[in-house]
Structure formats: C-alpha cells, structure tokens
Amino acid sequence: MWQAFVRWFHKWSSPKWFYTMSQPWSFWLGWAATLIIAVALIWGLMFAPVERLQGNSYRIIFLHVPSAFLSQAIYAAIAVLGLVGLVWKMKLAFFVAKQCIPVGASMALLALITGAIWGKPTWGTWWEWDARLTSMLVLLLLYLGLWALHNAMERPESGDRASAILALVGVVNLPIIKFSVEWWNTLHQPATLKFTEAPPMHVSMLIPFLMAIVGFYLASMAWVLMRTRLEILQRERKSRWVEEELNRFAEGQ
C-alpha cells in the first residue's frame, strides 16, 4: 500500500510525466470553465432578479466573491506546494507554485477593484483602511513579493526556495482576512449583514452565484496548468524530450 503510494507520488512528481498526462486536462478544464462562467455571468447580469436593498449594483457579486475566494485558495495552494517542495525537494511542486502566483495575483486584483467599485454606491466610498480591505491589499502585495523573489534570484532554484518561505510566512494573513469581519468593526461587515438580514439569497441568484465560483475554480486550474506546462519546458529545456517538443512546436509554427 505504502509502496504503491510512493510509486504514484514519484510518477506524478516527474515533470515529464506530468507534462504528458496534463495535456487533455488543460483542454477540458478550459472548455468547462468557459461554458460555466459564460452561463453564470449572463444569468447573473440579465436573468437574476434585482436585489431588494442594493438594486442592480449587487450583480458585481458574481465577480467579486469568486475572485476573492480564488485569491485566497490559490495562496493556500502556493503555501502547501512550497512546503512539499521544501520538504521533499520536489521540483514540480515549485513549478506549479510559481505559476500559481500570476493567476492568484490577478484574482486578488479583481476582488479589490470590484470591491472598490461596489463600495461606492453601497458604502459611499471607494476605499477605507479597514481590516478586510487592508488584509486583502496585503494579500496582493504578498503575491507581488513572491513573484519579485523569483525574478530577483540568479538561480531559479534559489527563487523557488525563497518564494516558498515567504509564502509560508504569509499564510498568517489568510485567517486574518477570513476573520477580519468578526474581529474588527469593519465596513465590510454591515454590508454583509444587510445582505443576510434580507430573505436568504433566492435560488435565481444562488445558482449563478455558485456556478460563477465553480467556473472561476476550473478556469484558475486550467490557467495554472497551461502555465505550469510552459514552466516545465523552460526549466527542463536542457533535457532531450523538451528539446524534441520545442522542435515540434518550432516546425508547427
């Protein structure tokens, strides 16, 4: 049993194996995500009813909450992958962790911008230095720091390790984001409370909302996968099979 697990682990930690096996995944994940997000957003924009208290501005929720979820889930994934990379010296874990960074950063940025835009009609302000908003800004800055560390190092392996350590230290920010609305008196909370005081989200809002979350998860996985496959080609370019793959690309172009 244990030996079977170790064999499985070793197979999946081989960049070449991963590259070969993941090709159909990025295709199907990408198409599933496109379909689900398209349905969710068209439904959310056109067919979901108007919210009683916030009017139509609530339709921002179909972008704001999925991107906020993903920005935190991807950060958690980076920390776990960094730990796996550091403990088991697994190259592939570092590759995936690195390529999670731009996707996670773009999600944090989207959550912050849509939040600011939504804040204007709802709270009367774009930005307030309160706990939830500030901790989300810290998350974005952490992403930028992780990426900067990769680019600052002469050897990519040093970048992998430095970035993993920062990711692990920064994990402390995740519970701060989650509980910020309970620990501190923030702007974010009254709005959320107002939302839950109204009758629970109607099915016609809930379905596109849940679909948007699922769609964003699938899309992020597809993007990370596409990026990781390229990272593998770049980092393993001296090996024979990558050279052959790149020759094939060059001919096809």
Place this chain on the structure above:
Amino acid sequence: MGAFDSFAAFLAMGDHGVYVWSSYAVGAGVIAFNMISPRLHRHRLISDHKRRMRREQR
C-alpha cells in the same frame, strides 16, 4: 430581456450601470490577461529555442 423591461434598462442597470459595467470590464480584462499571457510565454519559448538552434548550427 430577463429581469429587465428593455435593452436600454439592461444597459442602465437602474442607476448602477457605470458600477456594474466597469466591474465586468475589469473582469473581462483579468480573464483576457490569463488567457493571453501563456500564449505570449509559449511564443517566447519557441523563439528562444529557435535562436539557440541557429547559434548551435554556426
């Protein structure tokens, strides 16, 4: 038109059109970034590879 009386009402979004549509524009931008940047990376990898090949042939 779904929850709206007319296409004009859909665009106006009550009086929240500017907030809703600017949010969705930023969303579209983020999705476009995530779709395009791997393609640019792939393009760069291939042209780097070609350059390396040419240098080795010389």
